[in-house]
Amino acid sequence: MKTFILLALCALAASAYALDEADRVNGENGWYVPQQDGTFEWVDKDVAEDWMEKQELLESRGLTTVPVTFYLYTSSNPTKGQKIKANYNSINNSNFNSGNPTRFVIHGWTQSYTAGMNKAIRNAWLSQGDYNVIVVDWARARSIDYATSVMAVAATGKKVANMINFLNSDFGMSLDNLYVIGHSLGAHVSGYAGRTPMARSTPSSAWTPHFPSSATTRPTSVSAPPTPGMWSPIQTNGGNLGFLKPIGKGAFYPNGGKTQPGCFLDVTGACSHGRSTTYYAEAVSQDNFGTIKCGDYQAAVNDQCGSTYSGVRMGADTNAYMVAGDFYVPVNSNSPYGMIN
Structure with missing residues (x-):
């Protein structure tokens, strides 16, 4: 534990030599990471990646552990x-x-496995039929020190991948209809899970993990090489707690992707950030988010995509494979949030 704390402190010390403010581009060469008091602290991309490398090294040597627990929900046990x-x-x-x-x-x-987002997404899928919904609880996420949580991302992702591999190899779970859905730092855990070799998957050198994202990774299948094209993110708080530029082949920008209607006095961006999971759960259960195709992401951000609805619905099952481009998504300020033509 002392070793872990020492490395965490070293990582934080390294951030003191961060890029000049004029050179910072959130989501590209670093991130503004949230603090418990609602403020943000800049962390360079190479520093954050170094955090995870150190954590992987520590765990491989048995010097620290990253506790990960899995909870299964089905139609036979939908709430417990x-x-x-x-x-x-x-x-x-x-x-x-x-x-x-x-x-x-x-x-x-x-967050933990009891978080509201898990309940909403679990209920949404179980309302659609018989599914195995496995909620991942990674204890390090509950650290008040963001650096500690970031350091655990890669190791957590590997443990998720190990569970997937086991269910596939020993119980015949299909990878063709497997979805890995992550929110915020959990989206990057899913990214690392996708980078780990699986029964029918080879890590792609083109895959770049991103964090912290303000997107819910709309079903990310691991039945094929995990590339950016496999992501269909719902970007709800870009430029604050998440990315503004598209991080998937098909990217969705509700209300332009920066802030969300109904999130009043949202100084820290927490409300808009959390809307991605709320929208996703509603999309699964109601399939009611119409979209407007844009020329590029800037047009989506500025709501300059016209008024003609496309045939694409945000959160639809085929999006990870069939959808390309950037989409503006009109949303309501209250539930139901989706708008359809």
Whole structure:
């Protein structure tokens, strides 16, 4: 533990030599990361990546651990999760059914498996039929020190990948209809899970993990090489707690992607940031988010895409494979948030 704390302090000390403010581009060469008091602190991209490399090294040497717990929900236990492990007896004695599609849901910083986003997304999928919904609880996310949580991202992603591999190899879980859904820092956990070799997946050198994102990674299948094209992000707080430039082949910009209607006095951006999961859950259950195709992301941000609705719905199952481009998404200030033509 002392070693871990020392490295965390070293990482924070390194941020003292951050880029000059004029050179900072949030989401490209670094990030403004949230603090407990609502302020933001700049961290260079290479510093953040160094945090994760140090954590991986520590865990590989047994000097620290990243606790990760998995909770399974099905139509047989829709509200009370079954704690499962990557071993035969645990899965065999659970309600896991390899004949049903599987959804992994990964929360973000300061959250746990009991977070409202997990409940909303879980209920949305189970309302659509028989699914294995596996909520990932990674304890390091609850650290009040953001650096500590960031350092755990890669190791957590590997543990998610190990569970996926086990369910695929030992229980026949299909990778063709597997979705990994992550919010905020959890989106980057899902990215690292996708980088880990799986039964039918080879990490792609083109894949670049991003954090911290203000996007819910709309079903990210791992049945093919994980590339940026596999992401269909819902970007709701770009330039503040997330990216503004598109981070997927098909990117969605509700209300232009910066702030969301109904989020009053949203100084820290937390309300707009969280709307991505609210929108996603509604999209799964109601499929009611019409979109307008834009020439580029700047047009989407500035609501300069016209008024003609496209045939694409935000949150639709085919988006990860079929959708390319940037889309402006009109939204309401209250539920139901989606608008359809």
